[in-house]
Structure formats: C-alpha cells, structure tokens
Amino acid sequence: MKTDLQIAQENTMDNIEKIARKAKIDPDYLEVYGKNKAKIDLKIMDKIADNRNGKLILVTAINPTKAGEGKSTTTIGLVDGLAQINKMVIGCLREPSLGPVFGLKGGATGGGYAQVVPMEEINLHFTGDMHAITAANNLISAVMDNHIYQGNELNIDPTKVVWKRCLDMNDRTLRSITIAQDKKTNGVERKDGFIITVATEIMAIMCLSKDLQDFEKRVSRAVVAYTYDDQPVTVGDLKVEGAVTLVMKEALKPNLVQTLEKTPVFIHGGPFANIAHGCNSLIATRMALKLSDYVVTEAGFGADLGAEKFFDIKCRYGDLKPNVVVIVATARALKLHGGVPADQLKEENVPAILEGIKNLEKHIESIKQYRVPYIVAINKFSADTQAEVNAILNWCKDNGHRVVLSDAWASGGAGAVDLAQEVVRMCEEDSKFEPLYDLDLSLEEKIGTIVRKIYGGRSVIFSDRAKAQLEEYKQAGWDKLPVCMAKTPNSLTDDAKIVGRPTDFDIHVQELRISAGAGFVVVLTGNIMTMPGLPKDPAALHMGMNEKGISYGIF
Numbered sequence: 042m043k044t045d046l047q048i049a050q051e052n053t054m055d056n057i058e059k060i061a062r063k064a065k066i067d068p069d070y071l072e073v074y075g076k077n078k079a080k081i082d083l084k085i086m087d088k089i090a091d092n093r094n095g096k097l098i099l100v101t102a103i104n105p106t107k108a109g110e111g112k113s114t115t116t117i118g119l120v121d122g123l124a125q126i127n128k129m130v131i132g133c134l135r136e137p138s139l140g141p142v143f144g145l146k147g148g149a150t151g152g153g154y155a156q157v158v159p160m161e162e163i164n165l166h167f168t169g170d171m172h173a174i175t176a177a178n179n180l181i182s183a184v185m186d187n188h189i190y191q192g193n194e195l196n197i198d199p200t201k202v203v204w205k206r207c208l209d210m211n212d213r214t215l216r217s218i219t220i221a222q223d224k225k226t227n228g229v230e231r232k233d234g235f236i237i238t239v240a241t242e243i244m245a246i247m248c249l250s251k252d253l254q255d256f257e258k259r260v261s262r263a264v265v266a267y268t269y270d271d272q273p274v275t276v277g278d279l280k281v282e283g284a285v286t287l288v289m290k291e292a293l294k295p296n297l298v299q300t301l302e303k304t305p306v307f308i309h310g311g312p313f314a315n316i317a318h319g320c321n322s323l324i325a326t327r328m329a330l331k332l333s334d335y336v337v338t339e340a341g342f343g344a345d346l347g348a349e350k351f352f353d354i355k356c357r358y359g360d361l362k363p364n365v366v367v368i369v370a371t372a373r374a375l376k377l378h379g380g381v382p383a384d385q386l387k388e389e390n391v392p393a394i395l396e397g398i399k400n401l402e403k404h405i406e407s408i409k410q411y412r413v414p415y416i417v418a419i420n421k422f423s424a425d426t427q428a429e430v431n432a433i434l435n436w437c438k439d440n441g442h443r444v445v446l447s448d449a450w451a452s453g454g455a456g457a458v459d460l461a462q463e464v465v466r467m468c469e470e471d472s473k474f475e476p477l478y479d480l481d482l483s484l485e486e487k488i489g490t491i492v493r494k495i496y497g498g499r500s501v502i503f504s505d506r507a508k509a510q511l512e513e514y515k516q517a518g519w520d521k522l523p524v525c526m527a528k529t530p531n532s533l534t535d536d537a538k539i540v541g542r543p544t545d546f547d548i549h550v551q552e553l554r555i556s557a558g559a560g561f562v563v564v565l566t567g568n569i570m571t572m573p574g575l576p577k578d579p580a581a582l583h584m585g586m587n588e589k590g591i592s593y594g595i596f
C-alpha cells in the first residue's frame with residue numbers, strides 16, 4: 042500500500058496561478074512562492090468586501106485515538122467532493138507543527154487520496170510562518186530580559202514573568218530552565234521555560250486578527266510580566282510591538298495551495314486545540330468566504346475542544362455564522378471508547394462500538410446546543426467490517442441523526458460525494474448559531490458552563506493558585522473575556538485514560554493564563570503541558586532523503 046507521501050509525490054500539481062484563477066483571486070494580489078505555493082495580499086479584502094459570504098462548514102470529531110480520526114482527511118475529501126459536484130469551494134486548514142511531524146502523530150495534510158499538496162513542503166518549512174511566529178515571540182522575550190538587565194525602569198519582578206520563549210518542536214527538556222546563568226554580564230538569572238510555537242499568544246493573535254493594524258494593537262496588549270507591586274506589564278510597555286509586527290508582516294498573509302484534485306485550499310495559522318484555540322485564521326476564513334460559495338474548515342481534536350473554541354472564540358470574534366457541522370466518527374475510536382485496548386482496534390467488535398457510541402452521542406448533544414445543523418461522517422478505514430459500519434449507520438438513523446459514510450481516504454473526492462450532496466442540502470436549512478455563553482458571565486460560570494454542557498461533567502475544582510488568579514483577573518477586567526480550555530484531547534474529562542462517556546466527574550483547573558492580546562483566558566486543566574515531549578520512537582528517526590533526493594518517512 043502506498044504511503045501518504047508516495048501518493049503526494051506521484052501527484053502532478055497545477056501551477057499556483059491556475060489554482061488562484063479557480064479561486065477567483067485577482068493575480069494582482071497573488072504573491073507566488075515557487076510553482077505550487079502563494080500568499081495572498083490582504084489588500085484583496087478591500088476589493089472583495091462587498092461579495093456575498095459563502096456557506097461555512099466546520100469539520101469536528103469525537104474524542105480521537107492518538108493517531109487522529111480523520112478531520113483533515115474528511116475536510117479535504119469534502120472539499121474535493123463539493124468540487125466534483127461542481128460547487129465553488131475553498132478549504133481552510135491549519136498549518137502543521139514540526140512537533141507532531143517529528144514526533145508521534147505526523148503531519149496535518151490529510152491522508153490517502155484526500156490530501157493537500159505539496160505535502161512535504163507544507164509539513165516542513167512551508168512559507169516560513171511558524172519560523173516568523175517563533176522569532177516574533179522570542180524577540181519579545183529578548184527585549185524583556187534586556188530591559189530587566191539594562192536598569193528595569195518598568196520595575197518588572199523577574200519572578201513574575203509570564204511570557205515564555207518558544208520553539209516549534211517537542212522538547213520536554215525546555216519546559217523548565219534557568220536563563221542568564223554563570224555571570225552577571227549574561228543578564229539577570231531567572232527561571233524560564235519554552236512552550237511550543239503553536240501554543241503561543243502570537244499564534245493566537247495571528248489567527249484572531251482582522252488585519253495587520255489589528256494584529257499590532259492586539260500584540261501591544263499582550264501581558265508579559267508583572268511588576269514588584271503586581272501591575273501587569275505589556276508588550277506595548279516594552280515598546281516592541283512595532284518590530285514584532287514587522288517580523289510578522291508576511292506571515293499575516295494566508296497561504297494558497299491545492300488538493301490532490303487541484304481544488305484551492307488556504308492554510309494559515311496552526312494552534313493546537315488541546316493547548317490553544319485550535320482553529321485556522323480568521324483572515325483566511327473570511328477571505329475564503331468572500332471568494333467562494335462553500336468554505337470547509339476544521340478545528341482540532343474533538344468537539345469538546347476545537348469545535349467549542351471555534352464557536353465560542355473564533356465565530357464570536359469573527360462574527361461568523363456556521364451553516365453545517367460535520368462530526369467525524371470512526372469505528373476504531375468508538376471501539377476505544379467502548380473499552381477495547383489501543384492495540385486491538387483492528388479486530389471486529391460490534392458490542393464495543395455500541396458501547397463507545399455514547400461518546401459520539403455526547404458530542405452530538407454538545408453540537409446541538411449551538412443550534413447548527415449537523416451530520417455524522419463515518420470515516421471508513423480498510424479494517425472496518427460491514428457489521429461495524431452498519432452498527433454505526435443504524436444507531437445514527439435509529440436516533441434521528443443524519444449520517445453518511447465517507448471513503449475520501451481511499452477514493453478522494455469521489456468517496457465524499459454523498460457527504461457533499463447532503464451538506465449542500467443542509468446549507469439551505471436555517472442555522473440559528475449562538476455561542477454557548479454570554480461574556481458577562483464570570484470566568485467561573487463560563488468554565489462551569491463548558492464543563493457541564495460540553496464535557497458532561499459535574500463541577501470545577503480550582504487550585505489555590507487558580508482561585509487567586511480568578512480574583513486578580515476580575516480586578517483587571519479580564520473576567521469578561523471568553524475562556525480557552527486547555528485539556529487532554531483523549532477524554533471528555535481532564536484524565537486522558539478515561540474514555541467513553543463519563544459522567545459525574547470534576548474538571549481540575551491548575552492555573553489560568555491571560556492572553557489579553559488574543560482576547561481570551563487560557564484555562565489549564567489536569568496535567569496539560571504547553572511543551573509536548575517526543576515519544577520513545579519519534580518519527581524523526583524514520584525519515585530522510587534517498588540517493589535520488591526523494592524524501593521518505595513524512596506522513
């Protein structure tokens with residue numbers, strides 16, 4: 042069987058100028074990066090501002106196995122399926138992080154015959170946005186520590202710095218470090234640490250900004266530290282927001298690529314959904330909506346994470362009105378939620394599916410609270426038996442849920458035509474989208490609402506540090522911001538080992554982190570970490586280039 046990379050390498054791409062024409066992008070706004078990638082000048086938004094918005098489709102999923110259940114694959118398959126029924130469509134995806142690429146999960150360009158290309162370039166350096174975000178973030182750290190060293194006029198308490206350095210890599214050894222060791226000319230020694238680039242506030246600000254001016258204003262508001270008398274210090278106080286915006290000027294432009302079937306796709310921004318808000322950029326999504334009749338986008342991990350934050354953060358800030366939600370389910374993940382060990386998921390087990398389907402049931406209940414028409418897409422794997430597929434199809438139909446079998450991985454767009462036709466019909470229905478909670482609720486009430494209504498939990502237990510922060514954030518006026526839940530993706534609870542549809546459980550909040558520039562409060566639950574580690578056998582050990590210069594091992 043061919044690997045995703047082999048399929049992508051055998052594909053012949055159209056020149057990006059041809060893809061741009063298909064997306065009705067005026068060549069005056071196209072900035073090409075080689076033959077198959079381009080950025081789009083943001084000035085195009087002035088030209089297309091009066092265009093009617095297309096229909097917006099979100100692809101989410103049930104709580105996934107560690108490999109993922111095929112949101113990107115289904116998103117790309119649906120994009121090609123819509124193109125195959127002659128609909129004008131653009132996909133909007135997040136950019137892959139090098140963390141998972143070299144780690145366990147691999148890239149984020151779909152799979153099988155539902156991929157975006159050039160796959161290896163997108164999964165590696167792409168157009169440099171991740172590197173720009175890393176540089177912008179670390180410029181702030183360098184300027185802040187230099188300020189402390191050069192006299193500290195802002196009276197920053199070195200023990201109360203909250204801005205972390207970053208790297209787009211899984212490296213547990215950087216989680217907790219001490220900087221400026223050995224001698225005073227190295228600076229003021231203090232504890233610091235790195236987070237992964239996709240978890241930074243710069244990433245979140247890029248993904249929620251309307252344009253470059255909005256980006257600079259937001260960056261200026263970002264809190265980097267507190268003074269000795271506990272006053273917040275911002276990027277604006279350091280006077281470095283201008284330089285940060287210069288570093289990010291090109292990164293703010295969305296990237297245009299194509300699917301294996303030459304359908305246009307924007308890739309822009311890449312926040313993870315377990316430790317960040319998990320959605321591609323507002324800039325790319327809004328641009329696609331003005332250019333196309335249908336826009337298919339995805340939000341990370343399960344509906345408890347990516348979809349919740351898509352609705353309650355991205356749609357709220359971007360005034361987006363989603364028309365349809367596609368909930369991806371797989372037999373393998375349902376078996377896992379039915380109690381089957383991760384190494385036995387290929388064996389037929391209908392009873393386990395019928396037990397694990399309670400996880401799907403909970404996510405359907407959650408999505409229904411946003412009042413957007415939804416459909417279940419079964420992402421078919423070759424190991425799935427007919428009995429297993431029938432069990433899922435029949436459960437959905439018996440319980441009044443629309444459901445379609447998607448075979449996009451094996452057949453590309455042709456495998457998602459049924460899904461595309463159903464989605465087109467659903468887009469004509471009335472979406473009454475509303476966010477889950479009002480901003481005037483307290484932070485505790487917002488968090489409690491998500492825990493009860495989206496996770497199915499009972500209550501929230503705050504650590505002493507989090508309780509103190511709740512009061513501090515209220516004093517600062519940050520309690521009126523939305524919350525960005527950071528939680529394990531493998532469970533509805535904050536314990537990755539608890540699968541299925543648990544009830545009567547508590548969510549444990551360890552600490553809060555203000556993202557005043559992005560405009561939300563990050564809520565760290567359980568033992569979630571913002572700098573992942575590599576697995577015992579990382580993908581990086583199995584990739585490279587052969588003697589003919591052909592890459593291998595990227596997946």
Ligand SMILES: Nc1ncnc2c1ncn2[C@@H]1O[C@H](COP(=O)(O)OP(=O)(O)O)[C@@H](O)[C@H]1O
Pocket residue numbers: 045102105108109110111112113114115147148149150151152153342420421422423450451596
């Ligand atoms: N139907 C399928 N059959 C086989 N492999 C699949 C299928 N769907 C997805 N995959 C593979 O599973 C992995 C995760 O898919 P992806 O679409 O990235 O999931 P997600 O976006 O939900 O994380 C990828 O390696 C992809 O190639």
Ligand SMILES: O=COP(=O)(O)O
Pocket residue numbers: 109112113149312313314315319340341342343
């Ligand atoms: O943030 C996580 O996204 P995926 O579900 O695409 O891995």
